[in-house]
Amino acid sequence: MKKFVRLLSYLSVFVLLLPTQVSALTPSSLSQQSDVQADQNQQMVQQMTSQMTPEEKIGQLVMPSTHDNEQDMPNEDTRELIQDYKAGSVIIYGNRDAETTAEYNNQLQEWASETEMNIPLFSTADLEYGVNQHVTDATAFPRQMGIAATRDLEAAEEMASVTAEEMKATGFNWNYSPLADVNTNPNNPVIGVRSFGENTELVSDMTVAQVEGHQENGVLSTPKHFPGHGDTSEDSHYDLPTVTYDRETLEEVHLPPFQAAIDAGAESIMTSHVIIEAIDPELPATLSEDVLTGLLREEMGFNGLIVTDAMSMQAIKDNWGAGEAAVMTIQAGADIVMATGTLDEQKETFDALLEAYESGELSEERVDESVERILSTKVRYGLFDDRYVDPDEATDVVNTESHKELAGSMAQDSMTLVKNDDILPFDAASDESTLVVGPEIYDGTYYMEDIADAVQAKTNGDVETFITSEDPSDSEIDEAAQQAEQADRIIVSTFSAGELADGQSQLVSALGDTDTPVASVSLGLPYDIGEYPDVDAHIATYAIERWGSAVPVSWEAAVDVIYGASPGGKLPVTIDGHYEFGHGEDYDVAPPESAEDIMATVDQLEDDGAFASDTAPRALNQHLTAVSHYEDQEADEKVVKHMQGFNDLLDHQLENELISASAYDVLQSQGDALIEKWEAFAFDSERAMAHLEHLSVDIGPRVAGEEGEQEAAAYIQDEFETLGYDVSTQTFDIQDNKQSQNVIAVKEAEGVEDPEIVYVTAHYDSVPESPGANDNGSGAATLLELAKVLEDVPADKEIRFVAFGAEEIGLVGAHHYVSQLSDNEINRSVGNFNMDMVGTNWDPATQLYVNVVDGQPNTVWQYAEVAADRLDNDTLFLYERGASDHEAFHEAGIDAANFIWREPGTASLEPWYHTPEDTIDKISPEKIQMVGELMDSAISDIATEQEQETEPTAN
CATH class of the missing domain: 1.20.1440 (de novo design (two linked rop proteins))
Known part of the structure; x- marks a missing residue:
């Protein structure tokens, strides 16, 4: 009866608070709960905790690994751990398909639902390269070092998002990923390609991307192994590593990725079984209060779940034992003990913690702190509402085509072409034969067989395979070299989880001594090439870690790159003495010409x-x-x-x-x-508008001889020089003892002596008190943009871009410029395209007047008319008018026309002409674009063609 009353009391509290709880559980709101929601959830959690027995509290602190029957489903031992020992979490190993995994997790949650408190489980796994790590038909992504090789943070986050989606479909809610370890030790025997690399900033950025990708999609993410396992020379699965670097190195190199993850809202962090001498020279981080409470909680401000690494690892097991270590880690500040190992060791973990709690060795306050933290996280992630999944849907979710495409794209982008002495890519269409050579990996031959199959799928030629032992003998090396003599090309793979076996490096060198081109592929650590640096070509794949878990998508991408796919990777580590961090070559693939x-x-x-x-x-x-x-x-x-x-x-x-x-x-x-390629030749009104903004807004009125005009001239000169033109300035006297200036940029003709000359001109000064956005900031801005787009146009005529000063006081700049032309220059002059007020958005100004002084069609009009026909531009109108900068050219006998928008059938100009209202908001980028395209087309024609269908001729 007492048990029933306790359960009823708990359920009453739960039901009362349920509506608020549900509203806070969508993935997008996990980090955005209101204070009211958080307070109500906390009340519920505290009420639950107050009603829990010691056994139930201790159960929440322990995460056993599950045990299976012959059908790969959880067995009676697992049920006992959940129902009798009240386990609050489980970690799942083994490999099953998606449907079976979903059924597996449902069974675990059902057992948990049958306990008195009905608390759902955290169902967890190591899914570092995606759900495929334990779900056979799910998506396999590149390993973390490969992801870092892409330098693509968006892809890293998307990969984590897809992993979270597949996890939830199969019943998981907590992933022990990503590794935040900075792999500074090339011979690290346990981290290696599981790390994002050696660069602290890169590791930090990638860690944050993956934490956010997981947690924004409703799955806990766990940066590991705090405070860093990247500089160890021992594997904590077998030994107790110690790192001896100083506190400064810890803070500058190894802690920043964890701090970045904390700042990004990471819900959990996993401890490392490593002694960090700079913090605690006696105890590994997992058992050290100085590390977990002092450093992680107090100094770094972490308030989420601290979970231990597997406590059955020899670093802990051989030195303290399951029970003693469990008590020590909770005392140190951990929340959850990962109780892997035998069933007896798992039970010892529960029993030791319960005994310590009941004796007072573990205080009620310390235990309740962790229990409340655990339950709060379960509430926040919605586990009380939605603990079961649909096995029939799980298969549909995992490994969809879009997921596979993301994995394949990331794999290709991760492939790092470390070296290429012009032998790659191999020709897929060739009938040449290929020898695929490589070692057994942990006694498995399927790695090399799979690579050979991928090669055969790419090439028309024969493919032979030669698989050696993990450390090839002299006889194996000799036999491989003999076979290589008969092949047209060789692909040789190497694998190391630490130091490369001597036989493998000798094998590559022996193959290189043949006359056959050799491309090597490192399947594990990228450092392998340091042992055989003279190989013809090398690709780093980061595909296999120290246990041999395979990521075929990565070596398949390597084969694609060998046969021409673009390598996208940059080294996330330094290959000492050979290649720097960030190194990565590309194929010299010529861009398409057409x-x-x-x-x-x-x-x-x-x-x-x-x-x-x-x-x-x-x-x-x-x-x-x-x-x-x-x-x-x-x-x-x-x-x-x-x-x-x-x-x-x-x-x-x-x-x-x-x-x-x-x-x-x-x-x-x-x-x-x-x-x-074509944008380089395309007029862009947005760039022209940027010039216009500087001239009319940043500078404003540009009165002849005043500071504003001088500032505008300097700006135009700088822009011409930035484009690479030969630039000069003409300074001349104007009224009131002042000076103005013309700015000239010259594009030389290609391979022509005494070439004909085409002028593209505009004035840049304005009247007093007017910012002159249209008169004539628009013409000057268009002139600068035309100088950009015509810069790379091959031309057999010289093009001169001239910005005239002092136009508004009598066309002084244009007359001065023409007066300085020699007779030879005048005789070589084809025409002047002059622009004035080409940007007005005055509604009646719908006609683009091509003003010719005498009203007669000339070279400039004819080229403009042809260009307009090509561009379907029907706004051009030939008009007889001088009174602008083209007038001086006409008087010198040079064909010229002035382009300006006017009201059809009139000579009317916009109402804000020569007023302070001539501001940039009165400008039409569309009209500037139209004029710019017309000028670009017409000037390109006249500058590159000796004759045209209309046969315009120069005067």
């Missing part, structure tokens, strides 16, 4: 089976055919626009699983390259 080059790539990818049907490549090529048409017309804006459409089509095909991830990456890269 859309036809990309079509050839599409055809090759189709032959390689990269598309789900023939419809997808056909659609891509149809798009590229249109792009090719615009390339022929040199219509840069349309090329860029349609290539952006090509990339959108690629996105659509990837989302709908019509194209492989690797093919998508190749074509997207080529598409981006072609866009970049």
Whole structure:
């Protein structure tokens, strides 16, 4: 009866607080609970704790590993630990498919639900490279060092998000990942490729990304192994490591990733079984109050769950034993003891803790502190509401196509081409034979067999395999070298979890002594090449850790890179004496020159089976055919626009699983390259508007001879010089004993003596008190943008960009400039494109007047008219008018035209002309874009063609 009353009392409190609890449980709100919600949850937790028996409290502090029956389901021993010993958490090992794993976790939670307190379990696992680590049909991602090699924080977070999604589908709610250890010891026998690398900042950033990816999707994340296992030379699974570095090294190198994780809201941290002499020279971190309470809790401000590493590891087991160590770690400040090992050792853990609690060795305050912390986390993560999963849905969630594509993309981006003496990539279309050589790894041959199969899938030639022992003998090396003599190329893999076996390095060297090209692949630590530095080429994959757990997606990506896929990785560590942190080579792949080059790539990818049907490549090529048409017309804006459409089509095909991830990456890269090529020639009004803002807002009125005009001239000169032009300034006297200046930038003709000259001009001064955004900041800004886009256009004519000063006091700058031209220069002059007020957004100004002094069609008009036809621009209007900077050129016998927006059929200008209201908000970027594209097209024509269909001629 007493038990029933206690349970009823607990359930009453739980039901009363349930609505508030539920509202706080969505993943997005885990870190955003209101104070009221937190207070109500805490009340519930305290009420629960007050009603728990000593056995139930102690049970929450212990996390046993589970035990299985012949059907890979939890057995009677596991039920006993949960129901009789009241275990609050479990860690699961072994490998099962998704459906079985979901059923497994449901059984565990059902047993927990049948206890008096009905408290759900933390179901945990080491899923460092994804759920595939223990769920056979789930997604396997690259290991942490490979993820760090990508330098892609978004991908690292997305990988953790996908892992959390697959975990929840299969019944897990707590992941012991990521490792926050900074791997500063190349011979570290236990961390290695499980670490993000040797650079503290990189490890910190990657740790935070993965913590956030897990926890924002409703799964606890656990940075480990505090306060750092990266500089050890012993494996705590077998020995008790000690690190002797000083406190400064600890604080500058090893603690920052954990502090970053704490600041990012990490819910749990795992301890290391390592003695950190700078903090506690006697006890490993797991058992040290100075480390767990003094350093982690008090100095670093961590308030989440502290969980120990496995207490059956020899570092703890051989020195203290399961029971004594469990009491010591709780006394030191840990919340949960990971009780792996035998069933007897697990029971010893529960019994020792209960005895210490009942005797007072463990105070009620210390135990309740951890119990409340544990229960609060379970409430916050919604475990009381949703402890079961649907096994039928689990298989659908894990390893979806999008998850596989993310893993494959990250794997390729992680591949680090450490060395390449021009032998890679191998030609996949060749009939040349390949010898795949490598060692058994922990007595397993399937690693090399799988790599050989991947090679055979890539090449048309024969593939032979030669597998050696883990430390090849002289006879094995000789036999491999003899086979290499018969092959056309060699792929040799090495593996080390610490120091590379001598036989493996000797094998690579012997293969290198043949005349056959050799590409080596390190499957474990990337340091292997330091033992055989003369190899022709080397790729680091970071694929296998010290226990031999396989991540095939990584070595498959290595094979892809060997046969031409782009390597994306940069070393996360230094290979002492050979390669620095951050080193990583690329293939010198020439960017596409045209859309036809990309079509050839599409055809090759189709032959390689990269598309789900023939419809997808056909659609891509149809798009590229249109792009090719615009390339022929040199219509840069349309090329860029349609290539952006090509990339959108690629996105659509990837989302709908019509194209492989690797093919998508190749074509997207080529598409981006072609866009970049044509954007270099494309006028961009946004850049012009930035110039306009500086001239009219930052500087403001630019009155001839005044400081504002001088500042504008200096700005224009700096911009021309930044673009690489030969720049000069003409200074001349104006009224009131002042001076003004013209700024000239010259683009030389290519391979032509005494070339013809094309002028592109605008004035940059304004009237007093007016910022002159349109008159004539818009013309000067357009002039600067044209100088940028025409910079790389091959031209057989000289192009001169001239910014005139002192226009507003009588066209002084233009007249001075023309007066300085020699007769030879005038005779070589083709025409002057002059821009004035090309940006107004005055509604009636819909006609682009091409003002010619005598009203007669000339060279400038004719080239502008042809360009307008090509651009479908029907706004041009030939008009007879002087009174601007083109007038001086006309008087010298040089064809010239002034471009300006006006109201059709009139000579009207905008109402804010020459007023303080001529501000940047009165500017139309669309009109600047229209004029810029027209000028770009027309000037490109006149500067690169000797004759045109209209046959304009220079005066």
